[in-house]
Amino acid sequence: MRKGCLPLFLGLILLLMWLDAEDLQGPGIDVEQYDGEEWTEDDRGPRRPMPRSAERYIIQDQGPMRDSQGTAFSVDTDGVWLTAEHVTHGCDRIGILKNGRVMLAARVLESRESDASIIRDGPVSNASFALTTTRPRSGDRGYHMGYPGGRPVVVQSRFIGAAQAQRGLSSRRFEPIYAWAEIARIPRNNNPLGGISGGPTFNRNGQVVGINSASTDRRGRVLTTDPNAVKRLVDASGDVDEIGRAGAIGNANDAAAYFQQFIRRGLITQVYCDVY
Numbered sequence: 543m544r545k546g547c548l549p550l551f552l553g554l555i556l557l558l559m560w561l562d563a564e565d566l567q568g569p570g571i572d573v574e575q576y577d578g579e580e581w582t583e584d585d586r587g588p589r590r591p592m593p594r595s596a597e598r599y600i601i602q603d604q605g606p607m608r609d610s611q612g613t614a615f616s617v618d619t620d621g622v623w624l625t626a627e628h629v630t631h632g633c634d635r636i637g638i639l640k641n642g643r644v645m646l647a648a649r650v651l652e653s654r655e656s657d658a659s660i661i662r663d664g665p666v667s668n669a670s671f672a673l674t675t676t677r678p679r680s681g682d683r684g685y686h687m688g689y690p691g692g693r694p695v696v697v698q699s700r701f702i703g704a705a706q707a708q709r710g711l712s713s714r715r716f717e718p719i720y721a722w723a724e725i726a727r728i729p730r731n732n733n734p735l736g737g738i739s740g741g742p743t744f745n746r747n748g749q750v751v752g753i754n755s756a757s758t759d760r761r762g763r764v765l766t767t768d769p770n771a772v773k774r775l776v777d778a779s780g781d782v783d784e785i786g787r788a789g790a791i792g793n794a795n796d797a798a799a800y801f802q803q804f805i806r807r808g809l810i811t812q813v814y815c816d817v818y
Contacts, residue, residue: 574651576778597705597721599765601756613688613741613754614638614813615804616667618782623661624772625740625813626753627652628709630659635816640665640808643681651779656717656771657707657755659740660779667809671742672786673776674749675769677704685797686723686754686764687804688741689812691733696801698726698794699764707756707765718768720752728798734759740813744797746786 554784612629616622630636630650637644640659649662678684678701686697699722707719722743736755743752743766752766776782791797804810 550795555648557778563752572649575654576651576775585631599705599707601707601709609817610815611737612659612813615742615810616670618670619667619785621664621666622664622781623664624753625659626755627657627659629740630812633815634818637814638664639812641716644814653659654776658753658767658775660781662781668807670784670786672749672788673750675773678745678751683746683792686738687801687810688738688754689736692737694801696728696794696797697724697764699724716769718771719755720766722764724762724764726794728794741810742792748791797798
């Protein structure tokens with residue numbers, strides 16, 4: 543995607559070094575959970591479900607937790623990062639890639655309302671992204687950034703609308719999400735999007751309008767967290783006291799150029815989950 547990007551083989555070497563670093567285990571992860579005001583204590587479903595007209599997506603259960611990789615992005619220069627809840631949930635160790643090194647993160651705040659997590663003690667950054675709760679209009683373009691398969695990819699999409707996601711057929715968890723129809727990828731490929739989870743979705747104004755949560759290859763959909771749920775988590779954490787920067791994105795090539803800059807500045811990076 544750009545000269546100087548971390549090659550896939552180097553990423554694999556880093557991951558193996560991370561998994562073999564017994565002396566980095568540390569005392570474990572301090573995981574807190576945030577319950578939205580409208581959400582029950584005993585499960586992850588809302589007391590007041592979304593309208594029946596909302597489209598519903600079923601996200602396949604991936605089975606037992608295992609070592610994995612996702613994406614995170616900076617929302618405060620003091621070391622506060624957003625990612626997807628399923629990227630951090632159940633991990634024994636969490637590491638964030640910074641300047642070619644995997645750095646331990648030990649404090650996480652997970653949402654029980656949506657697929658969103660805050661990593662509270664990650665590496666510091668020199669900038670952060672602007673969040674918005676403004677709902678896109680039908681057909682508006684979105685730009686999803688992340689590291690599927692450990693490689694940087696931009697997915698361009700158009701907004702379909704608000705929907706629900708159910709994690710597994712037997713799950714009682716229903717999440718408010720946004721659904722997008724994929725249009726194009728840079729670089730072009732048809733590979734699975736696993737690993738893009740946790741990355742930001744930008745609107746045309748360069749604001750983060752959701753977190754990448756899941757994709758459906760058969761239907762060509764990308765699912766992202768509802769930005770209102772993300773904002774509730776961020777506000778509840780008290781960790782973010784900055785207003786991030788945003789720049790207009792005209793097309794997919796603009797988005798790819800921005801991603802190159804974000805990679806160089808370490809603002810969007812890879813997250814590793816280690817399960818003992």
